[in-house]
Amino acid sequence: MDKMPAWADAVLVPLISILLAALISALVILAIGHNPVEAFSIMVKESLTSSRGIGNTLYYTTNFIFTGLAVAVAFHARMFNIGGEGQVLLGGLGVALVCLYVPWPHWTLALVGATVAAGVFGAAWALIPAYLQAKRGSHIVITTIMFNFIAAAVLNYVLVNMLRPRGAMEPASGPFPEPTHLPTFQEMFSTADTVLFRSAPVNVSFFLAVLACFAVWLLIWRTRLGYQIRAFGHSESAARYAGISPVRITVIAMLISGGLAGMMALNATMGEAERLVLNASEGAGFIGIAVALMGRSHPFGIFMAALLFGFLYQGGLELAFWTGIPQQLITVIQALVILFTGALDNMVRMPLEKLFLALRKGKA
Amino acid sequence: MDLATLIPVLESTIRLSTPLLLACLAGLFSERAGIFDIGLEGKMLIAAFFSAAVAYSSGNVWIGLLAGIAASLTLSAIHGLASITFRGNQLISGVALNFLASGLTVLISQNWFRQGGKTPTLTDGARLSEWHLPFADSLRDVPVLGPIYSDLLSGHAPLVYLAFALVPATWWVLFRTRFGLRLRAVGEAPEAVDTAGVSVVGLRFAAVAICGILCGIAGAYMATGLQPFFGKEMTAGRGYIALAALIFSKWRPWYALGACLLFGFLQAVALRFQNIDLGAFTVPVQVMDALPYILTVVILAGFVGKAIPPRAGGEPYVKER
Amino acid sequence: MTDTPAIELKGISKSFGPVQANKDISIRVMPGTIHGIIGENGAGKSTLMSILYGFYKADSGEIFINGRQTQIPDSQAAIAAGIGMVFQHFKLVQNFTVLENVILGAEDGGLLKPSLAKARGVLQHLAQEYELNVDPDAMIEDLSVGHQQRVEILKALYREAEILILDEPTGVLTPAEADHLFRILEGLKREGKTIILITHKLREIMEITDTVSVMRRGEMTATVKTAETSPEELAELMVGRKVLLRVDKTPAKPGKSVLEVENLRHTDSAGVERLKGISLKVQAGEILGIAGVSGNGQSELLQVLGGMKTATGTVRVNGEEIDLTGRYSDGQSRRARGISHVPEDRQHEGLIMPYTAWENVAFGYHHDPKYQKNAILMDNAAIKRDAEGKIERFDVRPPNANLAARNFSGGNQQKIVLAREIERNPDILLVGQPTRGVDIGAIEFIHQQIVALRDQGKAILLVSVELDEILSLSDRVAVMFDGQIMGERLPSETNQTELGLLMAGVTQMPDKDKPLIHVVDEQLDAQKEREAKRHGHS
Amino acid sequence: YDLGGKFDKSFNEAAYNGAERWAEETGGSYRDIEIQAEAQREQALRRFAEAGFNPVVTTGFSYASQIAAVAPDYPDTKFVTIDGYVDPEAHPNVLSILFAEHQGSYLVGMMAAMASESDTVGFVGGMDIPLIRKFACGYAQGVLAVNPDATVIANMTGTTPAAWNDPVKGAELAKAQISQGADVIYAAAGGTGLGVLQTAADEGILSIGVDSNQNYLHPGSVLTSMLKRVDVAVYDAMTAGADLQTGVIALGLDSNGVGYALDDNNADLVSEEMKAAVDAAREQIIAGEVTVHDYSEDDSCPALDF
Ligand SMILES: Nc1ncnc2c1ncn2[C@@H]1O[C@H](COP(=O)(O)OP(=O)(O)OP(=O)(O)O)[C@@H](O)[C@H]1O
Numbered sequence A: 001m002d003k004m005p006a007w008a009d010a011v012l013v014p015l016i017s018i019l020l021a022a023l024i025s026a027l028v029i030l031a032i033g034h035n036p037v038e039a040f041s042i043m044v045k046e047s048l049t050s051s052r053g054i055g056n057t058l059y060y061t062t063n064f065i066f067t068g069l070a071v072a073v074a075f076h077a078r079m080f081n082i083g084g085e086g087q088v089l090l091g092g093l094g095v096a097l098v099c100l101y102v103p104w105p106h107w108t109l110a111l112v113g114a115t116v117a118a119g120v121f122g123a124a125w126a127l128i129p130a131y132l133q134a135k136r137g138s139h140i141v142i143t144t145i146m147f148n149f150i151a152a153a154v155l156n157y158v159l160v161n162m163l164r165p166r167g168a169m170e171p172a173s174g175p176f177p178e179p180t181h182l183p184t185f186q187e188m189f190s191t192a193d194t195v196l197f198r199s200a201p202v203n204v205s206f207f208l209a210v211l212a213c214f215a216v217w218l219l220i221w222r223t224r225l226g227y228q229i230r231a232f233g234h235s236e237s238a239a240r241y242a243g244i245s246p247v248r249i250t251v252i253a254m255l256i257s258g259g260l261a262g263m264m265a266l267n268a269t270m271g272e273a274e275r276l277v278l279n280a281s282e283g284a285g286f287i288g289i290a291v292a293l294m295g296r297s298h299p300f301g302i303f304m305a306a307l308l309f310g311f312l313y314q315g316g317l318e319l320a321f322w323t324g325i326p327q328q329l330i331t332v333i334q335a336l337v338i339l340f341t342g343a344l345d346n347m348v349r350m351p352l353e354k355l356f357l358a359l360r361k362g363k364a
Numbered sequence B: 001m002d003l004a005t006l007i008p009v010l011e012s013t014i015r016l017s018t019p020l021l022l023a024c025l026a027g028l029f030s031e032r033a034g035i036f037d038i039g040l041e042g043k044m045l046i047a048a049f050f051s052a053a054v055a056y057s058s059g060n061v062w063i064g065l066l067a068g069i070a071a072s073l074t075l076s077a078i079h080g081l082a083s084i085t086f087r088g089n090q091l092i093s094g095v096a097l098n099f100l101a102s103g104l105t106v107l108i109s110q111n112w113f114r115q116g117g118k119t120p121t122l123t124d125g126a127r128l129s130e131w132h133l134p135f136a137d138s139l140r141d142v143p144v145l146g147p148i149y150s151d152l153l154s155g156h157a158p159l160v161y162l163a164f165a166l167v168p169a170t171w172w173v174l175f176r177t178r179f180g181l182r183l184r185a186v187g188e189a190p191e192a193v194d195t196a197g198v199s200v201v202g203l204r205f206a207a208v209a210i211c212g213i214l215c216g217i218a219g220a221y222m223a224t225g226l227q228p229f230f231g232k233e234m235t236a237g238r239g240y241i242a243l244a245a246l247i248f249s250k251w252r253p254w255y256a257l258g259a260c261l262l263f264g265f266l267q268a269v270a271l272r273f274q275n276i277d278l279g280a281f282t283v284p285v286q287v288m289d290a291l292p293y294i295l296t297v298v299i300l301a302g303f304v305g306k307a308i309p310p311r312a313g314g315e316p317y318v319k320e321r
Numbered sequence C: 001m002t003d004t005p006a007i008e009l010k011g012i013s014k015s016f017g018p019v020q021a022n023k024d025i026s027i028r029v030m031p032g033t034i035h036g037i038i039g040e041n042g043a044g045k046s047t048l049m050s051i052l053y054g055f056y057k058a059d060s061g062e063i064f065i066n067g068r069q070t071q072i073p074d075s076q077a078a079i080a081a082g083i084g085m086v087f088q089h090f091k092l093v094q095n096f097t098v099l100e101n102v103i104l105g106a107e108d109g110g111l112l113k114p115s116l117a118k119a120r121g122v123l124q125h126l127a128q129e130y131e132l133n134v135d136p137d138a139m140i141e142d143l144s145v146g147h148q149q150r151v152e153i154l155k156a157l158y159r160e161a162e163i164l165i166l167d168e169p170t171g172v173l174t175p176a177e178a179d180h181l182f183r184i185l186e187g188l189k190r191e192g193k194t195i196i197l198i199t200h201k202l203r204e205i206m207e208i209t210d211t212v213s214v215m216r217r218g219e220m221t222a223t224v225k226t227a228e229t230s231p232e233e234l235a236e237l238m239v240g241r242k243v244l245l246r247v248d249k250t251p252a253k254p255g256k257s258v259l260e261v262e263n264l265r266h267t268d269s270a271g272v273e274r275l276k277g278i279s280l281k282v283q284a285g286e287i288l289g290i291a292g293v294s295g296n297g298q299s300e301l302l303q304v305l306g307g308m309k310t311a312t313g314t315v316r317v318n319g320e321e322i323d324l325t326g327r328y329s330d331g332q333s334r335r336a337r338g339i340s341h342v343p344e345d346r347q348h349e350g351l352i353m354p355y356t357a358w359e360n361v362a363f364g365y366h367h368d369p370k371y372q373k374n375a376i377l378m379d380n381a382a383i384k385r386d387a388e389g390k391i392e393r394f395d396v397r398p399p400n401a402n403l404a405a406r407n408f409s410g411g412n413q414q415k416i417v418l419a420r421e422i423e424r425n426p427d428i429l430l431v432g433q434p435t436r437g438v439d440i441g442a443i444e445f446i447h448q449q450i451v452a453l454r455d456q457g458k459a460i461l462l463v464s465v466e467l468d469e470i471l472s473l474s475d476r477v478a479v480m481f482d483g484q485i486m487g488e489r490l491p492s493e494t495n496q497t498e499l500g501l502l503m504a505g506v507t508q509m510p511d512k513d514k515p516l517i518h519v520v521d522e523q524l525d526a527q528k529e530r531e532a533k534r535h536g537h538s
Numbered sequence D: 001y002d003l004g005g006k007f008d009k010s011f012n013e014a015a016y017n018g019a020e021r022w023a024e025e026t027g028g029s030y031r032d033i034e035i036q037a038e039a040q041r042e043q044a045l046r047r048f049a050e051a052g053f054n055p056v057v058t059t060g061f062s063y064a065s066q067i068a069a070v071a072p073d074y075p076d077t078k079f080v081t082i083d084g085y086v087d088p089e090a091h092p093n094v095l096s097i098l099f100a101e102h103q104g105s106y107l108v109g110m111m112a113a114m115a116s117e118s119d120t121v122g123f124v125g126g127m128d129i130p131l132i133r134k135f136a137c138g139y140a141q142g143v144l145a146v147n148p149d150a151t152v153i154a155n156m157t158g159t160t161p162a163a164w165n166d167p168v169k170g171a172e173l174a175k176a177q178i179s180q181g182a183d184v185i186y187a188a189a190g191g192t193g194l195g196v197l198q199t200a201a202d203e204g205i206l207s208i209g210v211d212s213n214q215n216y217l218h219p220g221s222v223l224t225s226m227l228k229r230v231d232v233a234v235y236d237a238m239t240a241g242a243d244l245q246t247g248v249i250a251l252g253l254d255s256n257g258v259g260y261a262l263d264d265n266n267a268d269l270v271s272e273e274m275k276a277a278v279d280a281a282r283e284q285i286i287a288g289e290v291t292v293h294d295y296s297e298d299d300s301c302p303a304l305d306f
């Protein structure tokens, strides 16, 4: 009954959309007096063709996967979790506390402990908005926005007045002890004579992110809970008919969402900075919204979208480095990619559908 | 709290509320017509930049205002194209436009002025002057009412009075005119509007355009009235707060006024009373900073019930699939 | 009467993507007649009429109004050509008043005030002329469906429509309301207006139409004079085979009491008491039918019994009391007690529309151990196998378990729900509006399944607004009005008129002079008023 | 540059100016970058080092730990951190340049107290972080040294990065302080500070700029600017090039690393008496006769509560 083959919808449409976005971006680059071909080739070369470039790209990808998944899980239960930023900050706090105050013997154990802490802290930060939504009908969009600001204040207070080493200028915690340092790709994949992923911040938590993608996919499409979350998201009245408790699903979905967001801190705080800094979320909470929307709330789509955004981030830095084009250009390119693939997709799809329909008619 | 303390706080409330109110009313028109808009922030930002930039180069703030409105309208047009014509996802479109504005403003401003995203400071005619209400000076000495009139109500930029006048105007348009009836209908049941022989697309584009104009005014007020320059990211999340106020107000103009004044007031109070000394210990700055947001949650949970959005909101109108 | 048809469609075709909804359809409707259109679900009736009304655009074909070729690119043009349409799913703005809905799109100027005043006058006049009473200031969402439909008709008349299209108008009406509607239609016809009536009910076709056209799979298969045909013939034309129009069933053999309800009370979230002390009993092997105008508590009764709402009172299933308020007052616990529930609203309750058919087969039973692969994962393969069996046994068309529920027609959606609930082999089956909007082929099948379940000795509680259905399926009939049971009758000892009056809360026969509909209206209005007061106009 | 952005009219812009001056005078070329995310700090450092730039100059304390991580990998490259502190023993190729902002702030605090008629002065900080407390603390000490009865109102703008870019809020804070009687306000808040200065000018009171000389922004309204000669530091580092002396330098009043700005724009505002008093204090501080307490030494401030 479909108007065009599934592959066309899944591959052709996004591809053409991205090309359109690239085209407009090229015009923007031209307009500010640079050479688009050169710009794009720098971006690609520096982010995708060397192991180090890839390493950097994957580092950002890891962040975006976590926050994207967080938004997606909430979306499946028809909730718009804008609170990723705050949940990441709190997750970072959890990671920091666990890394600083528990004497871990080995990074593997520390990773487990920090994962739990990040998840619990992130989830806890989502709990109040979830509860208020479920019980009082307080709109989750407002409460999560507010909780972002509150989280920033909390972190500011804790870093300046509690976790900061005495006399340090920076509002950051002290460095985490050695045993909590996560192995980077460089440490994992380099051999004696070839150094791979040199000094790229990507670390084991990338695998955790991939694992999270798979886990979320299982959760949403293979488990009873996921079945219930989706059902609730599609129709609350039907969920009630089936005996699915709205309060329960709302709270659980938001806890999972907050937990996933919190886990982003594993990568940024434990994996990269190895201490807790003030701006631990790096805006990834908001990028996560775009990633989830572009990925159509499907883990695979999110993975691809996160990859794309990782590429843009890394490519953008290199571009700024080699050409002096302000990094805001990347923000513009991101915007165009989101716009064309996410919101203007029908502009591409509608003519394609007509084309395929005509082709089919021609055959029949 | 005596009057002398209160008045500056309230004055500050009015100034802080104005951009929120304009953006909130903008969102109200759009969402009442069934088009969700989380791109308020981006529209304000781009309008702030273009109004300041054009006011600077033309030396005339009103030309700047028009430029700001035009810039904001352009984003509205894209939003309309995406969410009305091509039935795209309204949230995605809004997010994309926020990114676009945040990037473009700095990029262009850097290209034009080379001041790191800031525009030069506006002076004289390029800057929005304050309006002094009649007799403001002579009445100042009247007890109680004098200061209220002369200090609190008088001496704001004209756009402030416009913003507040827009509240009853919005109410009147929505509930007393044909256009308002149709606009509300298209946000509730577009199929009813369609079968009544009225263009759904036309109405929605009109609503989105009004939204663009109001966001344009909001942005221009920030960059030519509140401040005589544009600084990068100077909207600082106010579009999101306006969105919160819109939901808070349950999509009603008068409530929107209340919600925006409340947000403005809480912020003004937090700014004015940043260090409260409770004897034994001082309330940390961070608590006061977070206070408006905490109170919002408390009020929302405690007093404002469920907010029911326009029924057809966020959904593109599809006749044939 | 002239020879020029009021409406003539020539060679209308329309595709929705790959689906061809209308194929080269031609039809002539004479002025001043009532023209019926029948056809199975998805035959393309609504599509054809939507094209005439400018809601959809035809791919090809021509439209002639009163002999003149007319372009109808949008509804505006249709209205200008004198066409009015009452859609199958009403096109009303729920939180607008009646007046606002009526003037929407037909205002007289930029300001509302004069338009509203004028419309108030016109409405008063129309109300007198056609007995179309509705409170002009009432909110649509507070009106019964019957009144909402009157608003739709008023909308068309306000625009001075000469041609009126009604798409399945009686699906949601009580017999009295339907009768009333038909009297209005006859009145309109006498004034020379042309009416097109789409319905699934052959009785109505026979009763009121002058001519009838039959559609099948997007094509117009026949147009006949009503006087020269019979229900059986029409049914056969429609479905393409002989259809049994009456339910074939043996007398009930009631066994032990399965469901006992005592003094059941329920208050909704707005504080209105919806059930005011219901007591009833259903035995094994019998069907208890509950008749009533929608909005009188039957829905709530089913929802309470099905675990969707809480209540006070006692409910016993097989002698054991069930939890009505606490932890075990949800759908899951009811199912565990052997209660199956076919909800009234299949699209918003019974099914998750974007879910595939197989996913829907597990809906509500997703905890069933046989659907689980292990402690964590569900066994999708097992669910799919189960679904395919059900689809085959219940003749769901198309027989494709991977299709999303929203892509099935209403009748087939209903079959999916029924298959899921009936094959659970419950002790008691709650069924609400089993055949609402379903075509006669599917109705026959659904009725057979319900009777078969009864014959296996199960208890069945049936709620329906279709008196035909209640009378032909039930072994006993109870009538609900305003949250109470007005009385109980045996189907063989009562008739539609008596039930219709009970449904309106009238327990004694009214005096002869007063038209029935007024009695009913008065009762219904009084009820609405009480409700509005209790709502406190919040 | 730090997250505040290149052209913040104060701190980062000072660095840029220093670099520009060097480029102009020597005809040399340099490359700069603004980072967008925390992780990019380290990445950018490595990029520069590998591309052969020497020295690599960073502004903002946030770079310290990244430099500590990166420096050992590029022993031939000299790194400079302005405001950050990197242990010179462990990292011989790093130069840490620290400024005695408290001393400069002390001087402008004195000027504020002398210029104030209401005996109430204000301070607007960007975010509540130790560096800003250091500014505030020095300032308050200067104020109280002149007038022990004066009131210092110290406010912070916010807790998110937006706090550095919100001139509107800066303006409101300034107005709030004015309503509490403040007639001189010292702004150490990046882009937000521009709003403070603007408001001061509009409301006819005095303001004090920070880091760069901001006197020219509103001639006649900016009393002075607390100078932090980042431009000089950057210029010097670039001039020295690869021969840069590493270690730790603390730039205070003695080395003219900090100070206050006096130019045509504020000549009328600064009286002879004021200038004399401040210059005397400067000498005393240099001579060690007066010590200005440094907040970052023990996280406390005798003159102000946080
Ligand atoms: N909006 C639509 N988009 C796509 N396809 C549609 C749409 N409406 C109807 N169809 C298709 O057109 C066919 C005819 O549908 P239509 O609603 O006209 O049937 P109908 O005869 O009115 O059925 P029913 O008796 O159930 O009301 C359907 O089978 C369906 O596939």
Ligand SMILES: Nc1ncnc2c1ncn2[C@@H]1O[C@H](COP(=O)(O)OP(=O)(O)OP(=O)(O)O)[C@@H](O)[C@H]1O
Residues within 6 Å of the ligand: B321, C041, C042, C088, C406, C407, C408, C409, C410, C411, C436, C437, C438, C439
């Ligand atoms: N908007 C639509 N898009 C696609 N198919 C549609 C649409 N509307 C109806 N259909 C198709 O039309 C056919 C019958 O339509 P419809 O849902 O109106 O049946 P119905 O029995 O009248 O149900 P209802 O209870 O809603 O009246 C089905 O095959 C359904 O898939």
Ligand SMILES: [Mg+2]
Residues within 6 Å of the ligand: C045, C046, C047, C088, C167
């Ligand atoms: Mg139909």
Ligand SMILES: [Mg+2]
Residues within 6 Å of the ligand: C088, C410, C437
């Ligand atoms: Mg139908």
